[in-house]
Amino acid sequence: MLYLEILGNLPEMAMDEVKAMLELSGGKISGRDYLFLKLDADERAFPFLQRLGLAHEYGELLLEAESVEGLIEMAAEIEWPIKGTFKVDTETMTNCSHNVRDLPRKLGAVITSQGHRVNLSSPQTLVRVYCGEKLYAGIRLHYFDPKDFERRKAHHRPFFRPISLHPRVSRALVNLTKARKEILDPMMGAGGILIEAGLIGLKVYGVDIKPEMVEGAKINLEHYGIKDYVLKLGDATELEKVFPGKEFEAIATDPPYGTSATLAGRRRDDLYRKVLRSTYSVLKEGGRLAIAFPADFDGEREAEAVGFTLVGKYYQRVHKSLKRYFYVFEK
Numbered sequence: 395m396l397y398l399e400i401l402g403n404l405p406e407m408a409m410d411e412v413k414a415m416l417e418l419s420g421g422k423i424s425g426r427d428y429l430f431l432k433l434d435a436d437e438r439a440f441p442f443l444q445r446l447g448l449a450h451e452y453g454e455l456l457l458e459a460e461s462v463e464g465l466i467e468m469a470a471e472i473e474w475p476i477k478g479t480f481k482v483d484t485e486t487m488t489n490c491s492h493n494v495r496d497l498p499r500k501l502g503a504v505i506t507s508q509g510h511r512v513n514l515s516s517p518q519t520l521v522r523v524y525c526g527e528k529l530y531a532g533i534r535l536h537y538f539d540p541k542d543f544e545r546r547k548a549h550h551r552p553f554f555r556p557i558s559l560h561p562r563v564s565r566a567l568v569n570l571t572k573a574r575k576e577i578l579d580p581m582m583g584a585g586g587i588l589i590e591a592g593l594i595g596l597k598v599y600g601v602d603i604k605p606e607m608v609e610g611a612k613i614n615l616e617h618y619g620i621k622d623y624v625l626k627l628g629d630a631t632e633l634e635k636v637f638p639g640k641e642f643e644a645i646a647t648d649p650p651y652g653t654s655a656t657l658a659g660r661r662r663d664d665l666y667r668k669v670l671r672s673t674y675s676v677l678k679e680g681g682r683l684a685i686a687f688p689a690d691f692d693g694e695r696e697a698e699a700v701g702f703t704l705v706g707k708y709y710q711r712v713h714k715s716l717k718r719y720f721y722v723f724e725k
């Protein structure tokens with residue numbers, strides 16, 4: 395049994411991202427306590443879980459208890475798989491309904507009594523205790539270092555455009571499509587989504603209507619060591635012409651939200667409708683599209699009119715004048 399802690403800012407999207415990865419690797423989410431997920435999965439899931447964008451960490455789940463006393467009793471009955479030194483670290487979630495103040499000390503004493511040594515400054519094994527409705531204890535196996543994503547934020551890229559999603563969100567959009575081999579971003583801008591897709595080993599296809607974006611996205615992809623890409627100057631409303639005869643496994647994109655500069659002279663809603671139609675026509679049967687639209691555009695209705703089925707919809711308020719939904723559709 396594994397545990398996984400998702401991030402708190404887009405929890406439903408984060409949970410569906412995990413679900414999508416488990417659908418690819420085998421396994422399922424078997425329980426949830428706020429941001430803490432129990433996964434019915436084994437090490438075959440690791441390469442897919444490591445792709446996640448909206449996750450904090452995952453590990454091996456060892457104990458689940460209704461009370462602090464219960465947890466300590468159970469802890470004494472198992473053999474702790476500690477490698478080297480250890481430290482107990484508690485995560486008190488906002489729904490924590492137990493008094494966990496003394497828990498690290500008590501649990502530390504149980505583990506020490508089995509012959510393991512504590513090292514508070516640089517432990518080799520991190521024992522994690524989560525407090526929510528219930529209590530959980532496990533061993534951390536993987537931590538998603540925020541610095542890895544921060545490093546790829548728009549202003550750190552050689553070709554800089556401010557209109558770009560956070561790398562964690564871009565990564566999640568890619569994962570929500572369940573892409574295994576390839577992905578297309580038909581309005582790639584500076585290539586934020588493609589960078590995240592390329593880094594997890596997908597072949598990336600990109601299109602933009604502006605030549606400087608095609609050039610800029612190439613510079614950015616090369617900067618992050620991504621080599622397997624095809625970038626084209628073209629129109630996202632005519633993808634059959636840009637890639638004649640090609641069908642894509644997955645598509646993820648973040649269309650412009652309405653400033654005249656990025657809409658290239660089109661009416662916004664008309665552009666969105668045409669993009670939906672065009673992406674549908676180049677997507678494989680069963681393939682997925684992950685796309686963002688401002689909240690005042692009914693993406694669900696418009697996509698269903700084209701033939702898509704909605705599989706996920708997540709709200710995000712970016713600032714006062716930008717509220718959007720991320721959608722996941724299936725053909």
Ligand SMILES: C[S@@+](CC[C@H](N)C(=O)[O-])C[C@H]1O[C@@H](n2cnc3c(N)ncnc32)[C@H](O)[C@@H]1O
Pocket residue numbers: 555557558559580581582583584585586587601602603604607628629630631647648649650651656657658
């Ligand atoms: C919001 S930006 C994409 C940002 C990108 N996801 C990133 O992270 O850098 C939208 C892009 O769509 C492009 N665009 C607008 N109309 C287009 C069209 N009809 N076909 C292709 N690209 C288009 C704009 O030039 C712009 O670069």
